[in-house]
Amino acid sequence: NGSIMSTSKKRKRKDSIKITNDISNNESLELVASMMGPIKNIALTTVDKEILLDRLKIELLDKYHFFLKSQSKASSSSPPALAKQKLNEDEDENNKDATLTMMPVEVRQSIYLRKHLIVGTNECTRVLEKAIRGGYDENNENDAVPALVMLSRDLRPPTIVAHFPYLCKQLDIPIALLPGKASSDIGRVLGRRVASVVVFMRSKHSKNQMKIPHRKKNGCNIEKDISKRMSSYIDFAISKIPTKEPA
Numbered sequence: 001n002g003s004i005m006s007t008s009k010k011r012k013r014k015d016s017i018k019i020t021n022d023i024s025n026n027e028s029l030e031l032v033a034s035m036m037g038p039i040k041n042i043a044l045t046t047v048d049k050e051i052l053l054d055r056l057k058i059e060l061l062d063k064y065h066f067f068l069k070s071q072s073k074a075s076s077s078s079p080p081a082l083a084k085q086k087l088n089e090d091e092d093e094n095n096k097d098a099t100l101t102m103m104p105v106e107v108r109q110s111i112y113l114r115k116h117l118i119v120g121t122n123e124c125t126r127v128l129e130k131a132i133r134g135g136y137d138e139n140n141e142n143d144a145v146p147a148l149v150m151l152s153r154d155l156r157p158p159t160i161v162a163h164f165p166y167l168c169k170q171l172d173i174p175i176a177l178l179p180g181k182a183s184s185d186i187g188r189v190l191g192r193r194v195a196s197v198v199v200f201m202r203s204k205h206s207k208n209q210m211k212i213p214h215r216k217k218n219g220c221n222i223e224k225d226i227s228k229r230m231s232s233y234i235d236f237a238i239s240k241i242p243t244k245e246p247a
Contacts, residue, residue, distance in 0.1 A: 041165060042242040043153055043177040049185065052150075052176065052237055057189040060117070060233060064109035064226060068119060068192060105222070112223045116144055116230045118199040119190060121160060124149070127199050128167040144201035144227075148234045149175045152182035152196045161196055174238050200234050203227040 044052070060066065103111075118127050128146055130136065136145045149168050155161055168175050178186070187194040 041151075041175050041177045042245060043179045044240055044242065046180055048240045049178045049180065049182065052178075052240060053185055053189050055236065056233065059229060060113060060226075061189060063229075064113045065106040066110050066113050066117070066190075068114075068190065109222055109226065112226050113230075116201040116203065116226065118146075118201065119192075119195055119197075121197050124197045124199045125163070125167070127201075128164070128171065128173075131171055132167065144203040146171060146173055146199050147202035147231075148200040148237055149173055150186065150198040150200070150237070151175050151177050152186055153177055153179050154181050154183055155196045164197060174241055176237050176241055200230065200237070202231050202234055 118124050128149075131146050137143050149164055151161060151164055165175060183194040183196045186196070186198060190198075
């Protein structure tokens with residue numbers, strides 16, 4: 001009799017526990033406690049999320065042949081020219097400019113774009129902490145600084161990225177909090193399985209002409225063009241961030 005009663009109690013406990021299959025409804029990132037007081041972030045609509053990711057893919061990632069260093073050198077998704085040149089990307093800084101001149105235009109475009117697009121929790125944290133320490137020279141127009149953080153709302157556990165709202169608050173940087181299974185959606189456009197955090201960097205020279213002859217192609221400056229397009233995308237993304245709770 002005792003074993004039957006204990007079994008029935010266990011069943012009642014299981015029945016009383018409500019398990020949700022929709023793990024994307026993680027609201028803990030919308031209100032984060034900090035030493036600066038509560039930090040509130042409102043998630044974008046699903047439609048605006050799709051618009052932002054589609055525009056990111058078409059206007060920046062595809063246009064400038066973006067690939068991540070972590071992607072396989074022999075990846076079938078990368079053109080052969082890119083795969084051959086990836087080995088040269090980690091050379092000494094003193095030889096970097098000379099190396100860039102020898103690279104195909106597509107490779108240079110991807111390298112410049114990666115300066116403005118930081119992916120991954122650790123990398124993004126380092127970039128924001130560097131900005132807080134004053135590690136970027138405001139007088140150097142070639143120095144890109146954090147301007148926008150894209151954060152997926154579905155990451156579990158949320159404590160992994162809970163520090164980003166606090167860092168952004170210190171830097172007065174807006175957060176585009178994406179709803180649904182955003183980590184998979186962001187990863188898809190970046191060519192990886194998942195991506196939870198992306199920091200968009202804005203260069204001062206996005207509005208000024210850079211005079212670097214060896215970086216020109218057909219009279220256009222590659223890095224300047226990327227900087228201007230990135231700046232335009234950042235402004236567009238910020239305009240989509242809600243300022244009020246949906247009715």
